[in-house]
Amino acid sequence: MSTFAHFVTGAVAAAFAIAVVAGWQHFHPAPMMAKVDIIGIVTSQQKILAAQMKPVMDQKAQAEIIESASRFGKNLDVALTQVASECKCTIINSAAIIKDSPSTTYDYTQRVRELTLSDK
Template sequence: MVRVDVGSLFDEQKKNLAEKIKPGMSEEEQKALLLSAEDYARRVDGALDVVARECDCAVVNAAAILRLPETGGASGIPDMTWRVKELLSGGR
């Protein structure tokens, strides 16, 4: 089992999209932004599939974890958020 901070991924994307919103956007520009958000969600889903295949294990949203031991983050559930980000940026 590994964990991924899915919330942080979408928070970053939300920030990126907010920076692209500007007054007076045309309907076409608004649609393109919406399609970009939908594409990102599909890419995240695909990256999660890749991580699950790579580790041959379950991928859990970090938000589902209620408590971790206070021993320096050694939870026994590795954080693979970095790998999902790498895949989203085109890394292999």
């Protein structure tokens, strides 16, 4: 086989491989990622609850604070689920991100905070 035939065969094989990979990427795109500062949201809620705690509290007031914390946890889970379905993306805790390109990862912390703290 001539050198030209080898070159043409290689070029056709490379073009076919590129077309297959491009087609796969088009029909199977990588999932979109979004970040949320969950630790920041939880820390701010802890500060709010700690400010409500008094050295001498009756059991009813303590139970209300505990119920508020429990309700917050459930609301946070619901908010994260809602935001993930709204953006059709995977939510990642921002503490898990080592390096980030601001133009590629959206930050939904404020949206999650609003949904978590809103009374439904």
